[in-house]
Amino acid sequence: MSIVSVRGLTKKYPSFELKNVSFDVAEGRITGFIGRNGAGKTTTIKAMLNLIHPDGGEVDYFGKPLAGNETEIKQRLGYSTGTVNWYPRKKLRDLVDTIRRFYGTWDEVAYRKYLEMFGLDEQKTPLELSEGMKVKVNLLLALSHRAEVLILDEPTSGLDPFSRNELLDLFTELKKEGVAVFFSTHIISDIEKCADTIVYISKGEIVAALPKEEFAVRYSREGESLEDTMLRMERGERNE
């Protein structure tokens, strides 16, 4: 069942255009949003979170449009747009103390659990954290209020291979609990490891939005890995 529906998103910039982007995110599944740098992943995610104003199209969550239901919908979402680039000199404890008040479903037990799992220190400021740890702060916040959908922009970027693996395993655990995970990445092995569905964007256009197996059947040549398929498709060689 579709829990997030993106329909016909368009956004025009002087040097880039998001063209009629449409796809669905299914309940209890992991959807990998893949594309090279500058393909439109972050623009799409920002439009999905109402951080940018699209020229056209709409985004529905739980069957309701984001426009007009933003507060209610955002309570049920966990999201991060890359790294923590705000309040660099405030202690994590103070930031969390403010943020938790906005969520009626804030789960202190889950917060403590993930704080320990990610090895984060509440007394530190974002300025004192590495890029990888900043990504973990965003994830910590997203996971601490029993979100039904996680929308994460490049959560694995900047993480060491061990942390990346832990994170992808965590996605699989969350999926078992019924959480839908939508994450963007340019690392194809992330998709291979845990995604059920692939949404592939190139030059602002959705090339494919299919279950992983179906994607392979439709686009991969015999004996070709997902990585090789995508590299070939990026070169413009498609076999449909």
Next chain:
Amino acid sequence: MSDILRKEIKLSASPLAFLFIAFGLMFFVPGYPILCGVFFVTLGLFHSFQAAREANDIVFSALLPVAKSSVVKGKYLFVCFIEGCALLLMAVVTALRMTALKDAPVYRTNVMMNANLFALGAALFLFGLFNLIFVGGFFKTAYKLGKPFVTYIIAAFLMIIVFEALHHIPGLEAVNAFGTEHLGLQLALLAGGAVLFALMTWLSYRTACKNFEKIDL
């Protein structure tokens, strides 16, 4: 207290915004344009906006589970909160100058504007001007602070000159009333200032919400 106002006070506010409330005490100073106190209060607010911008506060706020319009609301609530505190301080000083200090020679011989109900109305008008020009101007981009602040400074100082000059115009001496003289007029001028403050703030807030909705963060 609303969560968004709490966030503004706890995270976004510069300590100067609170410290500069004390400039409300300038209503005690004779021989000086007391409405400059209003300007200094808004200078503290400007510093708060500047510090919040450097901390990427707008993106932080927009990522909270609130509508984009609530981000705007938070800023206006905070600004009005600081202005309200400063106005309260000015009102206490004005009350003292209208009662216990009304015959003090240092104030009776003061060529500058007297601290009375009209002065409080004028302070409200200047706060409204700040909300209209600076806060509203900031939300056109949610980034640029310089142009709206300079525009506000010019408008505010022109109005301070006008307010200071009024009681020197023959026939308008009543605006500089001491104690409870011309109380009806004084109350009407205070009410006028309050109405204009409310109108300018509301208009600015409405426009800011519309503008901010269209901004790409």
